[in-house]
Amino acid sequence: MMTKTKNNARVFVYCLFAALALAMPSLMWRLFQERANHSSLLVFDLMELHSLNAEEGQNKFAALMEAGISAFMVPECTAEDLGKGAVDRVTAVPAADVPDSVLKSFSYPSGTVVILKDPALAELQQEYLKRRFKNGESVADGQTVYFRIPRPYVQMEKAGVLPDLRSMQYLSAAGVPLVFAPSPSMGSSGEELEESLTFICDNFSSVKVLCPTGEIAATYPYTERLGSFVKERGLLMAQVEFSRQYGAAGQVAAAWPNVVSLHAVDREEVLKRNIIRPIMLNRFYRAAEEREVRLLVLRADPLRAVAPQLAEYCEDVRALRARLDENGFKRLWPAPAPSSPWINSFFSAIALQILLLLLLARYVERYFDISLLSRKRFLGVLAATAVVLGVCSLYAGILSRLGGAFAAGFLAAEASLLAMERWKVPLRGAAEGFLLVLVGGLVIAGRFSVPLYMYRLSTFSGVKLSLLLPPLLILLIDVHKREHPESLAEIFTRPPLWGELVLAGTLLLAAAVMLLRSGNYGLVGTSEIMFRDWLEKILGARPRTKEFLVGYPALVVWYYLKRQEMWAHWREILRLAVTLAFSSAVNSFCHFHTPLSLTLLRGFNGWWIGLVLGSLALVVGVRLGRPLSRRLRSLL
16 A cells, blocks of 8 residues: 555656646746846826926926836826816816807807917817817817817716827927827717827827726727727737726727736825825835736825925836836836747646646545556546647637636645645655645646736636635545544534634634735735735745745644644644645746746745744744643643
């Protein structure tokens, strides 16, 4: 039996590394792309230009670019924005608010009127407005031009009207890249929006990116129109992180592969969540480092002052740009997403299926005490099945997603079981479990190291499953193998103990919190965010809380209790807690937009820090716990 067990373990390792070898071309291609595209640029939103207080005569554009701004976002101002003075010498009012002499000159005395007061720019502005609103009409009164849009002002308040063409002229002449942000087209058709965009691209060659703004996509419901326009003109479509814009996903998909990631935080979120500036700057850095976001739109701090100072904003830009430069981020303009070689997907698809079938076989072996991997016929069937499923998954994406999800769950369970069965040699057990996660995680990452997943156009649905499946698998096998003293029948036929109810409630609450917090800044307080940021600066990659504060310390404590044969009825809680560490480590590999080097460093930091903290907690607990327990017994 011992010989069969060793043979099975040896075959398992050989098959595991065979899967890794098949996934290696895909992983190498991904590493090359991550190094070649290690770039991030800071973008300034022109909507905030007038709100920044500067010294008299100071050139704001020059100061911003000297501080580290590489591009400018030019929003298409709405009627409400124009009414607030977003564009110099331009305003928008209801038709009833213009002089009667002008109103009588229009064909209809209703709608929204854009008032152009700059003679040097009025002709260019009219050309744009005529394309944006074909049914509009203009009337000149001296040096002022009135352009009537045949839509009520209430409809145009949140609709795109006119960008800041003067700033665009200045920046385009200087060759500064521009991100044009068209607003929703509630006042015009999709064809009119395309004509206005054509006018923008023809007159301002430095426009490189389109970033539709507003609650609804600019050309909704025909979201593919803007994506097609982007590809025809050789532009890029901004993929805004955490965007809630209705129809944005369709626009980005239609523009593929001309897509670039963009991160921005609006004023409302900062005020609502009280995000202080150091945390905000670190959030932008993390967007570049952890998610490879290429464009960072850093806005002025609304918590600092009602009227922010240009000098203060420039200091923030310098600090963020310096940190990016220190960590090797280049200032290269992004290019369309690359295409990965088909042969890489072919090999990595087979590798993923080998991993899944291998882990399934290993779990069955553990559960039923049988030997499968030592049988040559079984290995042949496993290999043939993996090839068939791998080829099918190339044409049916759901097979890859399901395979990845279940492989992640079974991988975390097998790593947990492997680590805990080595309780007689704890350090070896912890190391072997972690190495299994690394190899298996790389195989999973290899299958999804393709642009669609790296750019998050396709999402991996197995993240939650990889967190919930391992505890269930561990519980089933522990009850079946009597690692826990009672069977399921015995547990369910006797009355529940108060301690069990409390622990079960605690576990359910912890699981709910874990799921809700399994994002970037879900239900996380300011103090915890600052602690995370401190860890990241010290260690280079912040370990995950579930690993270094819960899972790995639980493994250390379980080793001690197992070796001392203590608390047999309660050790199962620790075994389930151990799965959190390995589940979280596997989960890190399922974030395919995160650089592989960062994932590996984060996992290693969580492993060694968790073991150290667990050992310290154990020493303190044993030193204090024994005398305390003796004292309590003497008192009782």
